[in-house]
Amino acid sequence: MNLKELGYTDLIEETRKELQLEQFGIGRIVAEHKERYVVRAADGEYEAEITGNMRFTARSREDFPAVGDWVALTVFDADFAIIHQVLPRYSVLKRQAVSHSGEVQMIAANIDYAFLVQAVDRDFNLNRLERYLTISYSSNVSPIIVLTKTDLIDEQPITEITESINHRIKDVPVLAISNETRDGYEALNNVIEKGKTYCLLGSSGVGKSTLLNNLSGQNRMKTDAISKSTNKGRHVTSHRELTILENGGILIDNPGMREVGIADTTSGLETTFDDIMDLAQQCRFKDCTHTTEAGCAVLTAVEKGEIDQSAYENYMKMEREKNHFESTVAERRKKDKQFGKIVKDYKKKDMKNKGR
Numbered sequence: 088m089n090l091k092e093l094g095y096t097d098l099i100e101e102t103r104k105e106l107q108l109e110q111f112g113i114g115r116i117v118a119e120h121k122e123r124y125v126v127r128a129a130d131g132e133y134e135a136e137i138t139g140n141m142r143f144t145a146r147s148r149e150d151f152p153a154v155g156d157w158v159a160l161t162v163f164d165a166d167f168a169i170i171h172q173v174l175p176r177y178s179v180l181k182r183q184a185v186s187h188s189g190e191v192q193m194i195a196a197n198i199d200y201a202f203l204v205q206a207v208d209r210d211f212n213l214n215r216l217e218r219y220l221t222i223s224y225s226s227n228v229s230p231i232i233v234l235t236k237t238d239l240i241d242e243q244p245i246t247e248i249t250e251s252i253n254h255r256i257k258d259v260p261v262l263a264i265s266n267e268t269r270d271g272y273e274a275l276n277n278v279i280e281k282g283k284t285y286c287l288l289g290s291s292g293v294g295k296s297t298l299l300n301n302l303s304g305q306n307r308m309k310t311d312a313i314s315k316s317t318n319k320g321r322h323v324t325s326h327r328e329l330t331i332l333e334n335g336g337i338l339i340d341n342p343g344m345r346e347v348g349i350a351d352t353t354s355g356l357e358t359t360f361d362d363i364m365d366l367a368q369q370c371r372f373k374d375c376t377h378t379t380e381a382g383c384a385v386l387t388a389v390e391k392g393e394i395d396q397s398a399y400e401n402y403m404k405m406e407r408e409k410n411h412f413e414s415t416v417a418e419r420r421k422k423d424k425q426f427g428k429i430v431k432d433y434k435k436k437d438m439k440n441k442g443r
C-alpha cells in the first residue's frame with residue numbers, strides 16, 4: 088500500500104524529518120481498542136502498542152494515539168510493532184467524556200472534511216446542523232452538508248430546506264442525495280478528493296452506514312473484525328475504523344464519532360455565529376451577556392430581525408454549555424491542585440516525623 092493512498096502528505100513528511108523520526112517506520116492508526124492499536128504501514132498492517140515511556144509521560148488522553156494519527160514505529164515481528172511517537176495532528180475530533188466531567192475523549196485525528204449528515208424527512212433541524220458546524224470548526228475540520236433520503240419527499244420541500252440552510256449558514260457546500268436511488272452521488276463523488284480524510288457526523292438513522300457502504304464498494308473493511316493472536320500470546324479484537332473508498336477518499340467512522348458533543352468550542356462558536364460575534368463588539372457593556380442588558384447590539388439585531396431568533400437562541404444555548412464545560416474543567420483543576428497540596432503537606436509532615 089502506497090502511503091499517499093493512506094493520506095500521507097509532503098507536510099507530514101517534512102514534519103517527520105524535522106522531528107528526526109526517519110529512522111523509524113511510519114504508519115497510520117486504523118483501529119484502537121484499550122491502548123492496543125492497529126497500524127497500517129506501506130508494507131502491511133501491524134498490531135501495536137506504545138512504548139512504556141510514552142505511557143509514563145502521557146499527561147492526558149490526548150497524548151495517546153487516536154484513529155487517524157500518523158505514528159513513528161518499530162516493527163518487531165511479522166505482525167507486531169511498537170509506537171514511539173505520535174506525529175503532530177492538524178485536526179482533532181474530540182468530545183467531553185460522559186463519565187468523568189471535564190475529561191476529553193479522543194475520537195479521531197487528521198480529518199480534512201466532515202460530512203454533516205441530516206435526512207430531509209424527519210431529522211432535519213437547523214439548530215443541530217449549527218451544532219455540528221461548531222464542532223467541525225473547533226476541530227479544524229472543514230464541513231460539507233449532506234442531506235439524505237431525498238427519495239422520500241418532493242423536490243419543492245428539498246429546495247425549501249436548502250434555501251433555509253443557505254439563509255443561516257454561509258459558505259458551506261450543501262449536497263442532497265438519496266442512498267436509495269443514488270441521486271446526487273455523482274456530485275458527492277466529485278467533492279471527495281483522493282487521499283483526503285473524511286468523517287460522518289449525524290444522528291442515528293440518517294443513513295451514514297448506508298452511505299459508507301455504498302461509497303466503499305469492495306473496499307469495505309470495517310465489518311471484518313481483526314482478530315489474531317501473535318506468537319507472544321497477544322490478542323486483539325477490534326474493527327478497522329478507517330476505510331479507503333472506491334474513489335480514493337479515506338473515511339473514518341467509529342462509535343465515538345456517533346456521540347460527538349461539544350467540548351472546547353470557543354473558536355468554533357465564533358466562526359459559526361460570526362454575525363453575532365461581530366455585533367457583540369458593539370454592545371454597550373464589555374461583559375454583556377446579551378440577555379437583558381440595555382444597549383445590547385445582539386438583542387437589538389434580533390428584535391429588528393437582522394439576526395434569526397432561533398440562531399440567537401441556539402447560540403445562547405451553546406454558550407451556556409461551553410461555559411458549563413469550562414467551569415467543570417476549572418473546578419477539576421482546582422480540586423487536583425488542592426489534592427496535590429494535601430499530598431505535598433503530607434509528605435512534608437512525613438519527612439519531619441522521620442527526621443525526629
Ligand SMILES: Nc1nc2c(ncn2[C@@H]2O[C@H](COP(=O)(O)OP(=O)(O)OP(=O)(O)O)[C@@H](O)[C@H]2O)c(=O)[nH]1
Pocket residue numbers: 235236237238239264265266267268289290291292293294295296297298345
Ligand atoms: N429511503 C431512504 N432510506 C435510507 C436512505 N439512507 C438510508 N436509509 C435507510 O435508513 C435506515 C438507517 O440507515 P443507516 O445507514 O443505518 O443510518 P446510520 O446513520 O448509519 O444510523 P446509525 O448507525 O444508528 O448511526 C436504513 O433502514 C436505511 O436503509 C435514503 O437515502 N433513502
Ligand SMILES: [Zn+2]
Pocket residue numbers: 367370371375376377378380382383384385386
Ligand atoms: Zn450584548
